[in-house]
Amino acid sequence: MSRPLEVLEVDLEEPGLGEVLVEVRAAGLCHSDLSAIDGTRPWPLPIVLGHEAAGIVRAVGPGVRDLVEGDHVVFSFVPMCGSCRYCVAGRPYLCERGVQANREGRLITGARRFYLEGKPLNHHLGVAAFSQFTVAARESLVPIPKDVPLETAALFGCAIATGVGAVLNTARVEEGASVAIFGLGGVGLAAVMGAVLAGAYPIAAVDLLPAKVELARSMGATHGVVVGDGDVVEAIREITGGGADYAFETAGSVEAMSLAYKATRRGGVTVTVGLPHPERVLSLPAVSLTAEERILKGSYMGSTNPRRDLPRFLTLHRIGRLPAERLVTGTLSLEAINEGFDRLARGEVVRQIVIP
Ligand SMILES: NC(=O)c1ccc[n+]([C@@H]2O[C@H](COP(=O)([O-])OP(=O)(O)OC[C@H]3O[C@@H](n4cnc5c(N)ncnc54)[C@H](O)[C@@H]3O)[C@@H](O)[C@H]2O)c1
Numbered sequence: 001m002s003r004p005l006e007v008l009e010v011d012l013e014e015p016g017l018g019e020v021l022v023e024v025r026a027a028g029l030c031h032s033d034l035s036a037i038d039g040t041r042p043w044p045l046p047i048v049l050g051h052e053a054a055g056i057v058r059a060v061g062p063g064v065r066d067l068v069e070g071d072h073v074v075f076s077f078v079p080m081c082g083s084c085r086y087c088v089a090g091r092p093y094l095c096e097r098g099v100q101a102n103r104e105g106r107l108i109t110g111a112r113r114f115y116l117e118g119k120p121l122n123h124h125l126g127v128a129a130f131s132q133f134t135v136a137a138r139e140s141l142v143p144i145p146k147d148v149p150l151e152t153a154a155l156f157g158c159a160i161a162t163g164v165g166a167v168l169n170t171a172r173v174e175e176g177a178s179v180a181i182f183g184l185g186g187v188g189l190a191a192v193m194g195a196v197l198a199g200a201y202p203i204a205a206v207d208l209l210p211a212k213v214e215l216a217r218s219m220g221a222t223h224g225v226v227v228g229d230g231d232v233v234e235a236i237r238e239i240t241g242g243g244a245d246y247a248f249e250t251a252g253s254v255e256a257m258s259l260a261y262k263a264t265r266r267g268g269v270t271v272t273v274g275l276p277h278p279e280r281v282l283s284l285p286a287v288s289l290t291a292e293e294r295i296l297k298g299s300y301m302g303s304t305n306p307r308r309d310l311p312r313f314l315t316l317h318r319i320g321r322l323p324a325e326r327l328v329t330g331t332l333s334l335e336a337i338n339e340g341f342d343r344l345a346r347g348e349v350v351r352q353i354v355i356p
Pocket residue numbers: 029030031032035158159162182183184185186187188206207208209212227250251252253255256272273274275276299300301302344347349350
C-alpha cells in the first residue's frame with residue numbers, strides 16, 4: 001500500500017551526548033525510501049525518511065571532539081559502533097549495535113530527537129534526511145572535503161557506496177573479468193561505474209527499460225540487454241562467452257536475482273544488492289552451487305567501511321574517474337517529494353535530490 005509522505009512542521013531536540021546537529025543540504029531519493037513508503041521494507045512508523053544525504057555541521061553535542069561547526073559531512077546509513085565483533089572484523093556495515101538501532105528507528109545513542117505534538121518520531125537508518133535539520137550520532141557521519149558539491153556528495157552515502165562497493169569490495173572484480181548488471185537505477189549505474197573502475201570487460205547492462213540500458217551504455221557498459229527482448233540469459237552467455245564471471249542484481253527483484261544467477265558462469269559469483277520484501281523467497285537449482293562451484297553473495301552498503309572508502313571514492317570522483325554527478329536527474333523541494341517518488345516508481349529518473 002502506498003503511504004505518501006506528509007510534510008509537517010516538527011520539533012527537533014538539541015544534539016545529546018555523542019550527537020551532531022546537521023543542516024541537510026541535499027538528500028537523494030533512493031528506492032529503499034520508496035520501499036519504506038510502499039511497504040516492501042517495513043519500518044516502525046511514524047518515521048522521518050531519507051538516508052542518502054550530505055550537509056553541514058551546525059552544532060555538536062557533548063563528547064564530539066572531531067567535528068566542528070561548519071564541517072561538511074556525508075551520512076552513513078549504518079552507524080558503526082567500532083567495538084562489536086563485526087566492526088572489529090572490518091565489517092562495520094553489519095555493525096550489531098548499528099543494525100539494531102536502525103531496526104528500532106533510533107540513533108545508535110538510543111535517542112530519538114524528532115517530536116510531533118510531544119510524541120517521538122523514528123529516524124530512518126539513523127539519518128532522517130528529508131528535513132532541513134536532523135540530529136545524527138557521530139557514528140553516522142563521515143567528514144568530507146568542502147570542495148565537493150553537496151548535491152553530488154549525498155550520493156556517496158548510498159548509491160555510490162552501494163554500487164561501487166558491491167563491485168570493488170564485495171565481489172573484488174579483477175581486471176578483464178566479465179560482468180553483468182541487472183537493474184540500472186542509481187545503484188546499478190553506480191555498479192556500472194565500479195565495473196569500469198575495476199577494468200572489467202565486457203560489462204553487460206540489463207534493465208526492463210531501454211532508456212536505462214542506453215544510459216548505462218553512455219556510462220561505460222560495453223553491451224546492453226533489454227529484458228523482454230528475447231532470452232536474456234542466452235544474450236548474456238553470448239556476450240560473455242558462456243556466462244558472466246560476476247553478475248550483480250541491483251533491481252530489488254527476485255526475478256532479477258534469478259536471472260543474474262542463471263547468467264553467471266560455472267565457478268562464477270552472483271551478488272545480490274536489491275532488497276525485496278522480507279517474505280520473498282529466491283529458489284535455485286540446488287546442485288548448481290555444488291557441482292558448478294558457484295558463489296552467491298549478498299552485498300549491504302557495498303561492504304564499505306565509510307570512513308575508509310568514502311574518501312577514496314571521492315578522490316576517484318575528483319580526478320574524473322567516478323562521475324557520480326551523472327546519476328542526478330534533477331533537484332526538487334521537500335514539498336514536491338511525493339511526485340518525485342512517483343517518478344522513481346515509474347522508472348523515469350535516476351537520482352532526484354531534495355534540497356530541503
Ligand atoms: N544493499 C544495499 O545496501 C542497498 C542500498 C541501496 C539500495 N538498495 C536496493 O537496491 C535496489 C535498487 O535501488 P535503486 O535506488 O537503484 O532503484 P531504482 O528504482 O532507481 O532502479 C531499479 C531499476 O531496476 C530495474 N528493474 C526492475 N525490475 C527489473 C528486472 N526484473 N530486471 C531488470 N531490471 C529491473 C528498474 O527498471 C530500474 O531501472 C532497491 O531494491 C533498493 O532498495 C540496496
